[in-house]
Amino acid sequence: MQTRQLLLRVEGIVKAFPGLMALDGVSLDVRSGEVVAVVGHNGSGKSTLVKVLAGIYQQDAGTVALETMAGQTAELHFIHQDLGLVPALSAVENLNLVQASSGALAPLRTKGETRRARSLLSRFGQQFDVHAKVSELTPAQRAIVAIARALEGWAGPHNVLVLDEPTEALHKNEVDILFSAVRSVAGDGAGVIFISHRLDEVLDLADRVVVLRDGVKVADERAQDLDHGRLVELVTGSALSEQREHVRRERGADAVLRIRGLRGAVVDGLDLDLRPGETVGVAGVLGSGREEVPSLVFGADGGTSAEYLLHGRPYERRSAAASIRNGLAFVAGDRARFGSVPQLNARENITLPRLGAHRSRMGAISIRRERAEAARLAAVFDVKPARTEQRFGLFSGGNQQKIVMAKWLRNTPSVLLLEEPTQGVDIGAKAAIYAAVDGASAAGAAVLVCSSDAKELVRLCDRVLVLREGRVAAELSGDELTERRLVLEGYGLVDEQAVPHPSI
DSSP, X not given: OOOOOEEEEEEEEEEEETTEEEEEEEEEEEETTOEEEEEOSTTSSHHHHHHHHHTSSOOSEEEEEEOEETTEEOEEEEEOTTTTOOTTSBHHHHHHTTSOOOSOSSOOOOHHHHHHHHHHHHTTTOOSOTTSXXXXXXXXXXXXXXXXXXXXXXXXXXXXXXXXXTTTTXXXXXXXXXXXXXXXXXXXTOEEEEEOSOHHHHHHHOSEEEEEETTEEEEEEEGGGOOHHHHHHHHHOSSOOOSOSSOOOOOOSSOSEEEEEEEOSSOEEEEEEEOTTOEEEEEOXXXXXXXXXXXXXXXXXXXXXXXXEETTEEOOSOOHHHHHHTXXXXXXSOHHHHSOOTTSBHHHHHHTTOOGGGBOTTSOBOHHHHHHHHHHHHXXXXXXXXXXXXXXXXXOHHHHHHHHHHHHHTTOOSEEEEESTTTTOOHHHHHHHHHHHHHHHHTTOEEEEEOSOHHHHHHHOSEEEEEETTEEEXXXXXXXXXXXXXXXXXXXXXXXXXXXXXXX
16 A cells, blocks of 8 residues: 655635635645545535635645655645636647647647547547537537546646546536546545535545535545445534524415426526515535526526416516516626626616616706715615715625615515525525515515525525426425425435434
């Protein structure tokens, strides 16, 4: 057996964002021949740690040290969630990006390059046109290209391979091929960091498991000492709140929104009914389809459905503008890109979806009316500073989210669609946003909350749909709607042997 020598030491990493402590004193080490899995629920800090290791983020405190063995310093090689491929280039050209340039303006298509690309991809049992653009490949084929590129040219133990959710787009046989390649790399003496939310894969591949929760390392244990139940307990925490925080009302009998067979890039045949005064959640791990549900419902992201009834009437030609006119509101998860215009001020952002209320008979916008309404809403949502003429991008993350919520709720929507409504906000802003969601529901809105935060879904929702691979795997309500159960269903751990101790 090879001696496992230290390759990478991470000490006390701290990384904070406005309103969020993403990593709080995280330490770990990786040794030659070892696969170290890093696990945690969505938002635990896994991806932030990868970005710190890659130099994409600069840590606020702590050190990352690569060791030297036999005169050679260890190297870090990455496969990120987004794969890091250039969609307009072919597989051959993407593989060539790691090679020294010949000085040409574009990679050359030589027979040797084609043979090399086919040889690299053949390690994964893949046969496809290596000259096709990456954008034309399937998700699994794109993942294989990224993996082949990361593994190319490895020549010994002085490397650490970091895989960030590499199996997300892979089928079971492709996962097996990948794991075989990873074990081969580790067997040659390299170190591996494996990030995944699929706990069965973690226990299958890893030698050691590091668990992050809310940016803190809560465990570092040998994989052979863990089972599914114990690992779920470590990921979720042992003291989970399972009490509902407010009394649920009887929901209306008629659905405001009725959808049958909704389909998108991942979502595959979702049926959905939203009733007045009801808050419905959508849960699921990253890649389950959870992320695209609100934009599909709103009409901002294409999609198809067999039936779509709004207030009992067919609504077939969906678009963002038409949805606003029909009483739908959509708070997007990425507020900087899809939920606001950062260059405009708070007042302009708040009034943007419905300017007609501030137009004069001649059609001009009344700045005075805009300012009055924006000031009133800023006070209601406790926006600080309450300067509505300040540029949106200069507010903190929590206050930006309050402004976005104010923008949509001013329209008194009949359907409120929320994607990660409290992502990256502090405790005070979260409380204000929860109060706003409760208020909208109490006023009769049908609310849909898509969130990676199980505690949030339990706090807000009457019932929750859990998605796995684009389909509804479970619907939870009443006493079944707990953080523990949401996590179990999201990971697909529904057999009795996978269920943690009842005290969790």
